[in-house]
Amino acid sequence: MLRFIGRRLLQAMFVLLIISVISFMIQDKLGDPVQQMVGQSVPQQDRLALQQDLGLNDPLLVQYGRFLGRALQGDLGTSYYYKEATLDIILSRLPATLELSFSALVLVILLATPLGVVAAIHPKSLLSRAILIFSTLGLSVPIFIVAVFLMYFFAIEWRLLPSFGRGETTWVMGLWQSGLFNKDGLLHLLLPSFSLAFVLTPMFIRLIRAEMIDALQSEYIRYAWSKGISASRIYFVHALKNTMLPVITVAGIQVGTLVAYTILTESIFQWPGMGLLFMEAVTRVDVPLISAYLMVVGVIFVVTNTVVDLVYSLVNPRVRLPGYGS
Amino acid sequence: MSLLKLENLSVTFGNFRAVDQISYSVNEGEVLGIVGESGSGKSVSSLSLMGLIDYPGKVSADQLTFMDQDLLSMPEAQRRKITGSDIAMIFQDPMTSLNPCFTVGYQIIEALKTHQGGTKKELKHRAIELLTLVGIPAPESRLSAYPHQLSGGMSQRVMIAIAIACNPKLLIADEPTTALDVTIQAQIIDLLIDLQKEKQMGLVLITHDLALVAEVAHRVIVMYAGQIVESGPASEVFSAPKHPYTQALLASLPESAAGRARLQALPGVVPGQYDRPKGCLLSPRCPYVTDHCRNVEPTSQGSLERQVKCHTPLNTQGRPAA
Ligand SMILES: Nc1ncnc2c1ncn2[C@@H]1O[C@H](COP(=O)(O)OP(=O)(O)O)[C@@H](O)[C@H]1O
Ligand SMILES: [Mg+2]
Numbered sequence: 001m002l003r004f005i006g007r008r009l010l011q012a013m014f015v016l017l018i019i020s021v022i023s024f025m026i027q028d029k030l031g032d033p034v035q036q037m038v039g040q041s042v043p044q045q046d047r048l049a050l051q052q053d054l055g056l057n058d059p060l061l062v063q064y065g066r067f068l069g070r071a072l073q074g075d076l077g078t079s080y081y082y083k084e085a086t087l088d089i090i091l092s093r094l095p096a097t098l099e100l101s102f103s104a105l106v107l108v109i110l111l112a113t114p115l116g117v118v119a120a121i122h123p124k125s126l127l128s129r130a131i132l133i134f135s136t137l138g139l140s141v142p143i144f145i146v147a148v149f150l151m152y153f154f155a156i157e158w159r160l161l162p163s164f165g166r167g168e169t170t171w172v173m174g175l176w177q178s179g180l181f182n183k184d185g186l187l188h189l190l191l192p193s194f195s196l197a198f199v200l201t202p203m204f205i206r207l208i209r210a211e212m213i214d215a216l217q218s219e220y221i222r223y224a225w226s227k228g229i230s231a232s233r234i235y236f237v238h239a240l241k242n243t244m245l246p247v248i249t250v251a252g253i254q255v256g257t258l259v260a261y262t263i264l265t266e267s268i269f270q271w272p273g274m275g276l277l278f279m280e281a282v283t284r285v286d287v288p289l290i291s292a293y294l295m296v297v298g299v300i301f302v303v304t305n306t307v308v309d310l311v312y313s314l315v316n317p318r319v320r321l322p323g324y325g326s
Numbered sequence: 327m328s329l330l331k332l333e334n335l336s337v338t339f340g341n342f343r344a345v346d347q348i349s350y351s352v353n354e355g356e357v358l359g360i361v362g363e364s365g366s367g368k369s370v371s372s373l374s375l376m377g378l379i380d381y382p383g384k385v386s387a388d389q390l391t392f393m394d395q396d397l398l399s400m401p402e403a404q405r406r407k408i409t410g411s412d413i414a415m416i417f418q419d420p421m422t423s424l425n426p427c428f429t430v431g432y433q434i435i436e437a438l439k440t441h442q443g444g445t446k447k448e449l450k451h452r453a454i455e456l457l458t459l460v461g462i463p464a465p466e467s468r469l470s471a472y473p474h475q476l477s478g479g480m481s482q483r484v485m486i487a488i489a490i491a492c493n494p495k496l497l498i499a500d501e502p503t504t505a506l507d508v509t510i511q512a513q514i515i516d517l518l519i520d521l522q523k524e525k526q527m528g529l530v531l532i533t534h535d536l537a538l539v540a541e542v543a544h545r546v547i548v549m550y551a552g553q554i555v556e557s558g559p560a561s562e563v564f565s566a567p568k569h570p571y572t573q574a575l576l577a578s579l580p581e582s583a584a585g586r587a588r589l590q591a592l593p594g595v596v597p598g599q600y601d602r603p604k605g606c607l608l609s610p611r612c613p614y615v616t617d618h619c620r621n622v623e624p625t626s627q628g629s630l631e632r633q634v635k636c637h638t639p640l641n642t643q644g645r646p647a648a
Contacts, residue, residue: 220423229410241428
């Protein structure tokens with residue numbers, strides 16, 4: 001077990017290192033920092049001097065070492081536009097994005113579980129076919145179409161829900177700016193989180209359906225029937241528990257995907273999170289901010305994946321990576 | 327008194343008759359052995375007794391009664407009440423039959439709760455009692471164990487505990503030791519037979535092990551390709567088999583090899599869905615086959631007590647009668 005954890009952590013470090021290299025390359029190769037800092041009017045000698053001062057003439061490896069050293073101390077550079085530490089800017093937007101991703105994930109599970117289960121129990125019924133068609137179509141409809149549709153009907157046509165922004169927020173323990181604790185914030189959350197949930201719901205319906213069909217064909221389900229217990233217990237206790245273990249793992253891993261998709265959702269709904277920040281940074285060619293965003297999202301990816309793997313191996317001791325059992 | 331009675335029970339999957347018009351009965355406190363090669367319909371027939379044949383499989387019978395209640399016509403809810411309490415079943419592979427996601431205690435208590443009820447404390451107490459009864463050491467601590475933490479033999483004991491939890495009148499054990507180590511097999515069988523005697527249950531014991539059947543069964547049924555080819559009191563069937571298939575099964579035992587270098591075996595395999603012959607199903611493999619056998623299917627002769635399905639049953643010398 002210790003060996004398994006050790007190996008998993010080592011892998012995580014390695015991936016983080018690669019992400020840092022990519023971030024570094026972007027910062028180094030995209031745009032000209034000197035130009036960004038001093039503008040047009042400064043004479044050529046001063047520029048060269050500044051280049052020297054900034055260490056831009058050092059060998060690449062030395063520059064990377066410096067970048068990594070700073071990154072480890074939490075210094076991911078300074079935004080050209082905001083003139084503030086990029087990490088601080090991103091972290092101030094993190095709660096909005098995490099709340100959006102988390103509620104989307106909850107919606108995905110709440111929507112996909114009953115649909116997937118129904119489609120597995122009565123695979124030939126009309127309802128199951130409808131669910132399958134929906135999930136197939138859903139896989140191929142891009143998220144911005146869904147988002148624009150939802151916005152058009154619920155916000156513009158019927159005026160039921162706000163169409164942009166995060167609404168009212170409250171500070172939780174002085175650390176976290178949350179929109180989950182008041183009605184206005186929750187109303188604002190509805191459209192964006194439903195749109196974002198749409199990215200994963202079709203896939204999860206299929207996953208849950210497939211896992212459930214597998215479970216229902218297993219010997220332990222036949223045995224459960226032989227014990228005379230009720231059909232609902234067999235479906236929703238015996239089969240569903242076996243179904244949800246792998247599903248929850250995938251859900252954990254997909255947190256990363258959701259965070260990535262927030263770029264689109266947040267842009268459409270002007271949701272003041274990291275994704276919107278990133279889009280703005282791209283239009284302003286705010287290279288340090290872009291590179292810092294990549295680092296932060298990379299860390300989120302790696303951390304969630306690693307945690308999910310470790311938790312899963314604890315919850316389900318039968319499943320260990322090959323060769324690292326017992 | 328007869329506990330279970332079936333007459334011309336068939337199970338079909340589409341055109342394929344996995345179980346073909348079988349008739350037998352089990353009395354209270356009786357051990358009925360069912361033997362036959364793999365694929366001869368032993369499992370399917372016992373699953374049909376439990377009401378566990380899934381669509382598109384179809385079960386039909388002229389009679390299928392348990393304690394004089396018609397199992398086929400009774401309401402589903404009533405049948406589900408009998409299933410797992412009055413009729414219980416033990417499956418072949420305990421490692422895949424117990425649900426991997428739930429503890430041993432949970433799975434035992436679930437059976438108790440479904441059919442008997444009781445307070446949490448009573449249920450737990452009863453579960454510990456059951457584990458003790460099936461010879462599991464430190465039963466209290468086993469309650470919180472997951473199936474994968476138990477050995478095959480232990481898991482099979484747990485399944486037996488669940489099966490007897492609600493004091494069944496009839497217990498069906500489908501090859502209960504096939505998946506276990508040879509060293510464990512005898513222990514599990516001993517446990518089953520002890521429990522059967524103690525509780526005077528009817529026991530349907532499905533097995534490949536003819537020697538075992540000869541030892542513990544009162545009566546025996548020999549199945550081939552979904553049909554009962556011979557049945558009768560165990561001692562009679564084994565000492566004077568009337569069907570060529572039974573004779574061949576007995577000849578294939580190591581005990582009867584008596585110094586010969588090779589065990590005797592019938593050539594060929596049980597015909598499956600697509601290669602069922604015309605006439606007698608054994609005809610391609612039978613050493614005594616005649617043209618008549620190849621063309622006309624024999625009917626069951628004799629009584630329910632001693633049936634044989636052969637045109638030319640063997641006489642006491644082990645030769646075709648006519
Ligand atoms: N669900 C099913 N659909 C179609 N055929 C089946 C099904 N279950 C079992 N069979 C067939 O029924 C026959 C009898 O199987 P089974 O009762 O398991 O044999 P046994 O237990 O004697 O080894 C086999 O030919 C098997 O392939
Ligand atoms: Mg079988």
